[in-house]
Amino acid sequence: MNFRKINKKKSAYDNDIAEVLVTEKELKEITKRLGEEISCDHEGQELVIVCVLRGSIIATADIVRNIRPHCTMDFMVASSYFGGTETSGSVLIKKDLETDIKGKHVVIIEDILDSGFTLSLLRKELLKREPASLKICALLDKPEKRVADIQADYVGKVIENKFVVGYGLDYDEKYRNIPYVGVLKESVYSKSE
Ligand code: XMP
Ligand code: MG
Numbered sequence: 533m534n535f536r537k538i539n540k541k542k543s544a545y546d547n548d549i550a551e552v553l554v555t556e557k558e559l560k561e562i563t564k565r566l567g568e569e570i571s572c573d574h575e576g577q578e579l580v581i582v583c584v585l586r587g588s589i590i591a592t593a594d595i596v597r598n599i600r601p602h603c604t605m606d607f608m609v610a611s612s613y614f615g616g617t618e619t620s621g622s623v624l625i626k627k628d629l630e631t632d633i634k635g636k637h638v639v640i641i642e643d644i645l646d647s648g649f650t651l652s653l654l655r656k657e658l659l660k661r662e663p664a665s666l667k668i669c670a671l672l673d674k675p676e677k678r679v680a681d682i683q684a685d686y687v688g689k690v691i692e693n694k695f696v697v698g699y700g701l702d703y704d705e706k707y708r709n710i711p712y713v714g715v716l717k718e719s720v721y722s723k724s725e
Contacts, residue, residue: 545707548720553696554672554689554713562688563591566669567598569686570639573667577637579603580663582629584610584654586708587643590700591671591688595641606631610654623653638663639686643700645670648680655682672696672713695721 554562570579581603583592596603609627638658642651651668658666670684676693691713697703698710703720 543710545710548707548717549697549710549714550717551715552712553691553694553715554699556711558689559594559699559712562671563594564598566671566686566688567595567600570595570667570669571598571600573685574601574637574639577601580631580633580636580638581605582638582640582658583607584640584642584650585627587700587702588641588671590708591643592641595669604631608654610650623650623657625657633658633661633663635662635664637665639667639669641669642671642684644672644674644696645682645684645687646674646677648678648682651684652680652682671699672701 697707
C-alpha cells in the first residue's frame, strides 16, 4: 500500500469547512497548558476527571495526558431540558458516573461552554454529591451567548459566536474526527434544512 498516495486523498469533510479556528498545533499547546494548570491546582491530590460525552472525548484524552497527579476517569452523558421557562431548567443524565465522588477532587471537562445551561445544571447536580472540590474545564468558551451564571475555572480558548465542529464537536454527529476546530459552511446547514 502506498501511504503517500493515501495522504494526498481529501477527507470527506474538507469542502464543508469555511475556516480553521483552532489549529492542531494550537490544540496541542492548549491541552498541554490546561493539563499543567489542573496539575498545579491539585498537587498531591487524587483527581476524578469527568468527561462529558460525546463532545469532550478528544479534548479529555489529550488533557489527561498532561495531568501529573494521580487521576481516575469517568464519563457522563447529559442534556439540559427546560420545562416552561428557560431558567427553570434541569439536567437529564442519560449516563451517570460510576464513581462515588463524595469527598473527591473533581474536574469536569466540557468541549464548549455556550449558553452555560448544561454545565451549570451539571455542576449543581454534582455538588449535591458533596465532592471535596469541583472545577470546570472548558476547551472552548463562547461567552457572547452566555445566559447561565457560570464560568469555567480552566479555559482553552475564547471564541466568537460561530458554530464550530471538529476535535470532538459535531454537527448531526459528524465531523468529530476532524483534528482541528473549524467553522462549518452555512451551505451544510441549509442543505439539511
Ligand atoms: P450550553 O449552551 O448549555 O451548551 O453551554 C453546551 C453544549 O452545546 C453544544 N454546542 C456546540 N456544539 N458546536 C458544537 O458542535 C458549537 O459551536 C456548539 N455550541 C454549543 C455542545 O454540545 C456543548 O456541550
Ligand atoms: Mg457537549
